[in-house]
Amino acid sequence: MPDAEDVRRIALSLPDTTEKTAWSMPTFRVAGKMFATLPEDETSTAVRCPREERDELVLAEPEKFWIAGHEAQFAWVRVRLAALDDEDELRDILADSWRQAAPPGLLEAHPGLGLPAAR
Numbered sequence: 757m758p759d760a761e762d763v764r765r766i767a768l769s770l771p772d773t774t775e776k777t778a779w780s781m782p783t784f785r786v787a788g789k790m791f792a793t794l795p796e797d798e799t800s801t802a803v804r805c806p807r808e809e810r811d812e813l814v815l816a817e818p819e820k821f822w823i824a825g826h827e828a829q830f831a832w833v834r835v836r837l838a839a840l841d842d843e844d845e846l847r848d849i850l851a852d853s854w855r856q857a858a859p860p861g862l863l864e865a866h867p868g869l870g871l872p873a874a875r
Contacts, residue, residue, distance in 0.1 A: 757837065757838050757840065758837050758840050758842070758843050758845075758846040759798075759837055760794050760798035760799075760801075760837070762837075762843055762846055763784075763792065763794055763798075763801045763837070763846065763850070764782065764784075764794070766843070766846060766847050766850050767784040767791075767792050767850050767854075768784070770786065770850065770851060770854045770869070771786070771858075771862055771865070771866055771869070772786050772787050772858075772862055773785065773786050773791075773854070774788075778790075778793075779793075781793055781794055781795050781796075782794040782798075784850075785857070786854050786857045786858045786859075786862065787857075787858065787859050787862060789857040789858075789859075790857065791803065791804050791850075791853040791854050791856065791857035791858075792804075792850055792853055792854075795824075795834070799836065799837055799838065800834045800835055800836050800837060801834070801835050801837065801846075801849075801850075802824070802827065802832050802833070802834050802835070803832065803833060803835060803849055803850065803852075803853035804831055804832060804853040804856040804857060805831060805832060805833040805852075805853070805856075806831055806856075807831050810823065810831065810832075810833040813833060814833065817839075819836065819839050820835060820836055820839040820840065821833050821834065821835060821836075822834050822836075831856075835849055851869055854869070855869065
């Protein structure tokens with residue numbers, strides 16, 4: 757089961773990512789733009805997620821995903837770390853969030869990062 761240290765390690769392994777404390781919690785940023793946080797007691801992470809997808813995720817897997825009240829108007833979703841299948845699932849979630857925040861030059865330099873594997 758992934759934990760807060762896995763979030764930190766994986767997030768910081770993504771290109772041009774830094775950690776910065778904001779609102780008394782760790783946040784992870786790519787080129788200065790936030791893509792993940794470790795809120796409250798670090799049993800969850802908050803990541804970027806388009807609202808349409810976010811709502812579908814919450815409905816499909818409410819044991820894994822939920823929307824915090826103060827984040828409802830933003831394109832963010834919470835992820836329960838204990839409910840994730842494994843570290844690979846966490847890595848996919850963080851990389852997808854990273855892609856949403858990364859500037860075009862970084863996306864061009866890392867074209868496959870955070871995208872589903874070709875089948």
